[in-house]
Every structure is written in C-alpha cells, then in structure tokens.
Amino acid sequence: MEKRHNSTMYLLILFFASIIIISTSLPVLAHKVIIFAWVEGDTVFTESKFSGGREATGAQVLVFDRAGKQLLEGKTNNQGEFSFKIPKLTDLRIVLNAGMGHKAEWRIPESEIREAGGILEKKRAGGSSQPIDVGLSKEEIKKLIEESLDRKLRPIVRMMTESQSKGPSITEILGGIGYILGLMGVAIYFKNRGKKR
C-alpha cells in the first residue's frame, strides 16, 4: 500500500509541476473554430478564427436561407475574412467549414438585415420622403447616420469578435481538474463500499 501511495504521489507532483509550467509560460489557447458575421448596408462581413487567435484561412463558407437552401459559397481570405452582398431578404445561416471536422455557424435574422438598411431600403427609396429644414430628405439623413454608425461601431464589433475567440480561463481549467478529482473521489467511494459488503 505504501508503495502504491508513493507512485500516485510521483504522478501528482509531475502533473502539478507541468500545470504550473504551462500556465506561466504559455498563453492559454483553445481549440475550436468560430465564425462571426455582421451586416453593413447591403453587405455581410464575416470573420473566422480558431479560438486562440489564429485565422481560419482558405476555409469554405456556405450561406443558407431560412429553408436551408444554399445561396452562395466562398472561401475566406488570408485574414480569415469573407464578405458578400446580401442575395435575398431572409434569415441567413452562415456555415464555416474549416476542414478536419471543424465547423461553426452564425445566424443573421431577417430583422437585422432590415435594420441595417440592406436591400429593402433601396426598393423603398425615391417615394414618399419628406424634405425637412436642412434640405435633406428623411431617408438621406437616416442613411448618413447609419453609415457613420457602422463606421464607428466597427472597432467594437471587432472587439466582440476578439472576446468571443478568447480561450478558456484559468478558472475553467482548474474547475475541470477539480471535477476530475471529485469524480475520482466518487469512484473510490463506490468501489470501497462494494468491498466492505
């Protein structure tokens, strides 16, 4: 029994030493792929990343409509970006296929496209705009505001993409190890109970 106890101790020491080395010397990185998409005017922009910050380059992007029909497909560029003109006013489902079983998707609801002033806006333009004091039509002012908002919000959108692609935190890692040790305790408990009977 003494010996066995020792062997476990050795493994534990080895293990915790390696955890300390890992958590101090390496940035914590994760392994999954994500795609993030947003609408600007009549164009949808997407960014694809392996969380850990590495861009998913040359990966296949598929765009589906609400009914699941494929509208278009393309490949991400060297920055992992891909953009396309909105082909149709519908809910868009954007699927990233980074190969080797890595897949992610992002949905853009119809309302978001409508709000971003995509295709619909153009159809409506030219009709019932009422001129106001400044000499610009209501539609034009709306468009200007939307454009500048898009521009101003771009860094924030980018920041959100960054935060989405952040790897797991140290709490999650230690939590996971805690779970494993807890399971070990439960397993030992049950095995032990069986023994006593």
Added chain:
Amino acid sequence: MHISEGVLSAPVLVTGAAFAAAGISIGLKKMGYEKIPQVAVLSSAFFVASLIHVPIGPSSVHLILNGINGLLLGWLCFPSILVALALQAILFQFGGVTVLGINTVNMALPGVISYYLFSRLVNREKKLISLTAAFACGFLSVFFSGILVALSLLFTEQSFMSVAKLIVVAHLPIMIIEGIITLFCVAFLHRVKPELLGGIYGKAT
C-alpha cells in the same frame, strides 16, 4: 482533432457511441480500486493537454497525450479520456456532447492499440528498445487518431485519402512532440517507479 457538432451524420454518431460504450464498459470492469487515482491523474493530463497549442504547420493543432494515456492505462484510458473530453466539451466548447462517443473512440482506441503494441517493449531492461518503443507509442497513437478521424469524416468529406493526408501532415509536429514527451515520461518512470510500466491490470480486483 476534436470533431465539431453537426459535422457527422447520425449513423456515424451512433456507431461511435456504441464503440465508446463498449470500450468504457471494458475499462470500468478492469478498473481496480487502486488504479482510480492513476486514471484520474492521466485524465487531468489529457484534459489540460488540449490547451497547449503547437504553432507549427498549416492548421491549429494541440497536444493530445493519448499515447501515454494508453500506455499506462490500457483499456482504462477509455473512461479516462471520456471524462476529459466531456469536460472539454462542457467547459471549453471543444467538440460537443453529441460527438462525445466518436471522439472518445478516436482518441482512446489508438491508446489501447499502443498499449498492446508497446507496453511489453517499454518494459524491457535495454534502454534503447524501451525508449524507442516509448517514442513510437506517442508518435503512432496520434497517427492512428488522425486515421480514425479521417475515417469518421469519410461519409461527409468524400475523399478519405486527402483528408487523412491533411490531418496527418498537420499533426506531424505533434506526433514528434508526443513521441518525445512519452519518451521522457517512460524514462522518468523507469527511474522512479518501474512498476507503473508493468501493465495496469496486474492487481485488478
């Protein structure tokens, strides 16, 4: 090498889950009382290893450590890897819950194969044989995993050879690193605790 949710079709998932269940039940049956802490420690190692990325090669790859898991645990690496993968799926969103079965098989089966191939060789007195076997164990476990992943993607990605080639090439650096890690583990255990290398089922109750 985790397969994401929604990539595989239902039959593949079910087959994977069935194989995983079989492996886990064998593992649990063979798990002796004294082996539980060892399983837990190696499970934790596997759990953490996926966070260590190796920025070489065309894709995003990380350590796997299924070689050393298999070598030290044999069939017990099935429960060990299942627990680690489940926690990775829940906490890190790697893989997923529905693909848990197939991912477990992809990682644990090569470990079991390595156990049968190498555990005797690793136990040899001669340093050269033992350490070469340890390196091969780490190297080939990742290689087999790559082949299994390509096999499971067979029904979605059509060309098996191209996917297999892609995965194996992407994981070449990992294979070498895992080989070296396994080698050092075995060298270390030879010195401090040779009994650990002598097979896991020895005193199973």
